[in-house]
Amino acid sequence: MAEIQLRNLSKRWGNFVGVHDFDLTIADQEFLVLLGPSGCGKTTTMRMIAGLEDASGGDIIIDGKRVNDLDPKDRDVAMVFQSYALYPHMSVRDNVGFPLKSAGLPKAEVDAKVKEAAHVLKLNDYLDRRPKDLSGGQRQRVAIGRSIVRDPTAFLFDEPLSNLDAKLRADLRVEIKRLHHKLQNTMIYVTHDQIEAMTLADRIAIMRGGQIMQLGSPDEIYGRPINKYVADFIGSPSMNFLEGNIKNGTFEMGELSIPLDGYEFGDTGAATEGAATMGIRPEHVVTGELVESTPFQVDVEVNLIEPTGSDTLVDCEVAGQHFRVRMDGQSRVSVGEKLRLGFAPARVSLFDSKTELRL
Numbered sequence: 001m002a003e004i005q006l007r008n009l010s011k012r013w014g015n016f017v018g019v020h021d022f023d024l025t026i027a028d029q030e031f032l033v034l035l036g037p038s039g040c041g042k043t044t045t046m047r048m049i050a051g052l053e054d055a056s057g058g059d060i061i062i063d064g065k066r067v068n069d070l071d072p073k074d075r076d077v078a079m080v081f082q083s084y085a086l087y088p089h090m091s092v093r094d095n096v097g098f099p100l101k102s103a104g105l106p107k108a109e110v111d112a113k114v115k116e117a118a119h120v121l122k123l124n125d126y127l128d129r130r131p132k133d134l135s136g137g138q139r140q141r142v143a144i145g146r147s148i149v150r151d152p153t154a155f156l157f158d159e160p161l162s163n164l165d166a167k168l169r170a171d172l173r174v175e176i177k178r179l180h181h182k183l184q185n186t187m188i189y190v191t192h193d194q195i196e197a198m199t200l201a202d203r204i205a206i207m208r209g210g211q212i213m214q215l216g217s218p219d220e221i222y223g224r225p226i227n228k229y230v231a232d233f234i235g236s237p238s239m240n241f242l243e244g245n246i247k248n249g250t251f252e253m254g255e256l257s258i259p260l261d262g263y264e265f266g267d268t269g270a271a272t273e274g275a276a277t278m279g280i281r282p283e284h285v286v287t288g289e290l291v292e293s294t295p296f297q298v299d300v301e302v303n304l305i306e307p308t309g310s311d312t313l314v315d316c317e318v319a320g321q322h323f324r325v326r327m328d329g330q331s332r333v334s335v336g337e338k339l340r341l342g343f344a345p346a347r348v349s350l351f352d353s354k355t356e357l358r359l
Contacts, residue, residue, distance in 0.1 A: 002028060002062050002063035002076075002153035002154055002186055003025065003026065003027055003028045003062075003063065003064075003186070004025070004026040004049065004060075004061070004062050004154060004186060004188070005024075005025045005026075005059070005060075005061040006022050006023060006024045006025075006045070006058065006059075006060060006061075007023060007058050007059040007061065008021050008022070008023060008057060008058035008059070009021075009022040009023075009024075009045065009048060009055055009057070009058035009059070009060065010022065010055065010056050010058055010210075011041070011044050011045075011048060011053060011055060011056050011210075012056040012057075017210055018041050018044045018210050019041040019044050019045055019048070019210040019211075020041075020209070020210040020211050021211070022041075022045060022058065022210070022211065022212070023212075024205060024212065024215070026154075026186060026188060027186075028186055029184045029185065029186055030186055030187070030202050030203065031177075031180050031187045031189065031200060031201055031202045031203075032187070032188050032189070032202065032203050032204075032205065033188075033189045033190075033191060033196070033197040033200060033201035033203075033204045033205070034046065034188065034189070034190045034191075034205050034207060035191060035192070035194060035197040035204050035205065035206050035207065035233075036192065036206060036207035036208060036233075037192055037208075037233075038192060040207040040208050040209065040210065041207055041209070041210035041211075042190045042207050043158055043159070043190050044210075045190075045207075046079075046156050046158055046188060046190050047158075048060060049062075049075075049077065049154075049156060049188065050075065050077055050079045050156055051067070051070060051071060051072035051075050052079075054068075055068055062075060062076070062077070062153060062154065063076075063153055076152050076153045077152050077153060077154045077155070077156055078146075078147035078148075078150050078152040078154075078155050078156065079147070079155075079156040079157075079158065080140075080143050080144055080147055080155065080156070080157045080158065080160045081143065081158050081160070082158055082159045082160060082162050082163060083163070084131070084139045084140060084142070084143045084163075085143065086131040086139060086143060086146075087131075088130065088131050088132060089130070090130070090131075091127065091128050091129065091130055092118075092123060092126050092127050092128070092129055092130075092131075092134070092142050092145075093114055093118075093127040093128065095131070095142055095145075095146055096114045096117055096118065096123075096127075096142060096145040096146050096149055097110045097111070097113070097114040097149065098146065099146060099149060099150050100113060100114075100149055100150070113149045114127070114145075114149060116149075117145040117148045117149050118145065120145075120148065120179065120182065121141045121142075121144060121145050121148070121175065121179075122141070122175075123138070123141055123142065123145060126138060126142075135168070136163055136164045136165075136168060137164055137168040137171060137172050140160055140161070140163075140164065140172060141172070141175065143160070144160070144176075144179070148179075148183070152185070153185070153186065154185060154186040154187065154188065155185055155186070155187045155188070156187075156188050156190075157176070157187065157188070157189040157190065158190050159190055159191055159192070160172075160176075160189075161173065161191075161193075161196065162191075162193075169193075169196070173196060173199055173200060176189075176200060177199070177200055180200075189201070194233060194234050194235070194236065195236060197218070198218045198222065198234070201217075201218055202217070203215060203216060203217055204216065204217070204218060204221055206221065206229075206230050206233060206234070208229060213226065213227065213229055213230050214226040214227070214230045221234055222234055222235065224266075224349070224358070225279075225349060226357070226358055227351065227355075227356050227357050227358060228241070228277060228279070228351045228356040229356065231279050231349055231351070235281055237282050237313060237324055237326070239279040239280065239281050239282075239349070240279065240280050240281070240282060240285075240318075240322075240323050240324055241277050241278070241279050241321075242277065242278045242279075242280070242318060242319065242321050242323070243275075243277055243321065243353065244275075244276060244277075244278060244319075245273075245275055245276060246260070246272060246273050246274060246276045246350070246359075247273060248273075249261070251276065251278050251350070253318075253319035253321070254319050254320070256298065256318075256319050258278070258295075258296045258345065259295050259296065259345060260345050260350075261295065261345060262295070262344060262345045262346040263345040263346060263348060264346075265350075265359055266359065272359055274352075274353075275352075275353035275354065276350050276351065276352060276353055276359060277350070277351045277352075277353055277356070278348050278349070278350055278351075279348060279349040279350070279351065280343055280347065280348045280349075281347070282313065282324045282326040283326040284343055284344075284347040284348075285325045285326070285341050285342070285343045286341070286342050286343065287325065287327060287339055287340065287341060287342075290342070291340050291341065291342035292342075293342075294342030294343055294344050295342075295344060295345060296342060296343060296344075296345070297340060297341065297342040298318055298340070298341055298342075299338060299339070299340050299341075300316040300317060300318060300323070300338070300339050300340075300341055301316060301317075301336065301337070301338055301339075302314055302315070302316055302333055302334065302335050302336060302338075302339060303315045303316050303317065303335065304335065305333060305334070305335060307329065308329065310329045311326050311327065311328065311329050312326075312327045312328065312329055312331050312333065313325070313326055313327075314326075314327055314333060314339070316339065316341075318341075325339075325341060
């Protein structure tokens with residue numbers, strides 16, 4: 001277990017900057033997720049922590065010790081890769097125990113640690129099988145088991161669930177979260193999947209262009225995104241965005257006016273009047289009897305319906321702009337039907353149209 005500090009960390013390849021002046025402290029026993037699209041620098045950051053990439057600048061400090069010049073094997077971190085990286089000719093037992101055997105530990109101690117890891121990851125029935133005889137989820141659990149037996153100060157997960165189907169991803173997410181509660185190690189997890197980030201993290205660092213856009217708990221990032229980029233990235237389906245202007249305490253879109261009573265403006269210093277973007281999540285829009293209790297109401301026509309089982313997603317337009325609503329899966333709606341929608345200003349996010357920063 002250890003605190004990990006990244007101070008002014010950077011990575012450059014010629015003129016290309018992959019990670020730029022990256023400052024972040026991951027607390028002891030914290031589960032931190034680096035989240036962002038491909039090319040944002042999240043995997044490069046993790047590889048520098050592991051020692052698989054040399055930092056171009058800055059410091060990596062693990063448990064109070066600067067490790068920039070240490071080999072990966074001397075940093076006491078364990079990395080779980082997307083590709084499993086198992087030895088195909090070895091059994092599960094030998095794959096899991098390989099790091100300990102290489103370190104020269106007695107056979108009895110290796111066997112005991114392998115057995116303990118197998119119990120934690122529910123691999124007891126597969127110890128004598130080879131990787132080719134396992135499912136993708138089982139292989140990934142073996143890869144995690146190989147890391148567990150080392151008892152490292154920190155675990156690094158590089159998109160470990162990307163190769164799995166949806167059900168296996170959901171199942172293994174639960175296993176990883178349970179593992180963190182049991183082991184209480186520091187864990188850093190890289191993903192582009194915001195559902196994984198929201199369900200696993202103590203804190204999320206949303207990245208863009210090699211920098212952190214916002215760092216906070218899942219609730220903070222979901223409820224008060226710092227800019228339009230973060231607001232758009234977090235949430236499934238994505239947040240609705242409506243372009244308009246703020247004037248005299250209302251948000252105006254053509255003939256529609258939305259009162260902003262109850263909206264909490266931040267202390268960014270940005271102007272609270274002028275061109276702005278209003279964001280409202282599809283799940284915060286209400287229909288039916290609840291509409292009458294909302295300060296803003298509007299009539300729309302249903303353009304498209306997407307049933308998902310537990311929910312029904314409805315596509316429509318508000319003031320000529322695309323808009324989505326999440327309704328209960330049992331809702332009975334049809335294309336062409338008229339709906340009355342409503343939402344409360346306290347649930348929206350407002351962004352400056354020029355800077356895209358939260359107002």
